[in-house]
Structure formats: C-alpha cells, structure tokens
Amino acid sequence: MKRLLFAASIALCSNLVLADGDLKPQQGGVMAEAKSGNRIELVVSADMAMVYLSDHSGNTIESKGSTGELTLLTGTEKTTASLSASGTNTLMARGKFKTSTESKAIVKFTLPGKTEEQVRLKLK
Template identity: 60%
Template sequence: MKKLLIAAFIALPTGLAFADGVLKPQQGGVMAEAKSGQRIELVAQPDQLAVYLTDHGGKPVASQGASGEITLLAGTEKTTAKLEPAGGNKLTAKVKAAVGAKAIVKVTLAGKPTDQVRLTLK
C-alpha cells in the first residue's frame, strides 16, 4: 500500500506536466477555455467583436449552426449583443468595445450545451 501511494504521488506531478495549459491566441485576441474544453478567442475589431472557436487541441470548430451572446461590462455600462456565425470558426457581433472591458461570452454549438467564458479585452 505504501509503495502504491508513493507511485501515485510521483505520477501525479508528471501527468500535470503533459497538460497543454498554455492558450495561444491565433488571431491576436484574448483566450479562455470553457469547462467543456472548447476554446474561445475574442478579438476586438474596429466595428465589431469576433469570436473564434477551437477545440482543446487547437483545431477550428465550425460556427455553422452556432449561436451566442456577448455581454460587455465597462465601468457602470453594460452592453449585450447577439453573436452570429460568420463562416469558418468565426462568430461576430456588431458592437464596439473599449480596452479593459470585461466580456462574458456565451456560445452554443448545435446539439451541445452552452459554453461560457469571461475575458478582459486588451
């Protein structure tokens, strides 16, 4: 039993070392990973916000049939906009955001539960 516990303590940190915990934005935005493993990248563009979807391995996830909502919190102001599929793995919302605004992004893929992440625009 003692040897089993020692082996478990040795294996635990080793297993964590293989996790790919680094989120690297591919479009120059900010990223977060939802509980489902879905990765969401938020990119502020001059006249809109774009959301790019990838799986846990970084492969694009098609936005066709997806829906979503983005809520921006800047000081005492709150703005909500609908996310629409824009081809490929991209969803967009016609809303402008200031640097430092907090964003709550909700995305629902066809046949799957809603994913939600919280990000801060840079």
C-alpha cells in the same frame, strides 16, 4: 523523508503531464477555454466583435448553426450583443463596443445539438 520527497516529485510531475500549456491567440485577441474543452478567441474592435472557435487540440470548430451572446463590461458600462455564425469557425457581432484594458467579457455560445457554454475573459 524519502517517501515524502517521492510523493512531492510525483505530484509535481503529474501537474506537468496534465498541463495543456498556454492558450495562444492566433488573431491577436484574448483566449479562454470552456469546461467542455472548446476554446474561443475574442477579438473586439470599435464596431465589431469576432469569436473564433476551436477545440482542445486547436482544430477549428464549424460555426454554422451556432448562436451566442457577448456581454462587455467596461467600468460601469454594460454592452450586450448577439453573436451569429459568420464564416467557417467564427461568430460575429456588430455594434458600438467601448473597451479598455480593464474590460471584461462574457461569451455564451451554443453549437448545434450541444448545450450552451460560457467563458469569461479579461481584455488586454
């Protein structure tokens, strides 16, 4: 019994050590983390979408030379827009974006010299 309790304690503690905490948006958007550990924050308005890039530690990632694509799914509507570098750590798309609390987004982005990354988000 003691071994079982000890093993359960170790398992619970190891999850706490590996946990990275919540992804906290800095720009009022929604956040996601790619498999590489790079993070994005997506902010969508009626005529513009911004993607803010940061690393696993929260440090900004230079967006110069980066490209991407945003796909918004709202009900049966699908909107796709190209993302291009816009500022120090941002990618931007202009267009007409219809969103709701049920909208979902797929963001694909490629940093210079890296492979394409993809994240999925649910808008709030």
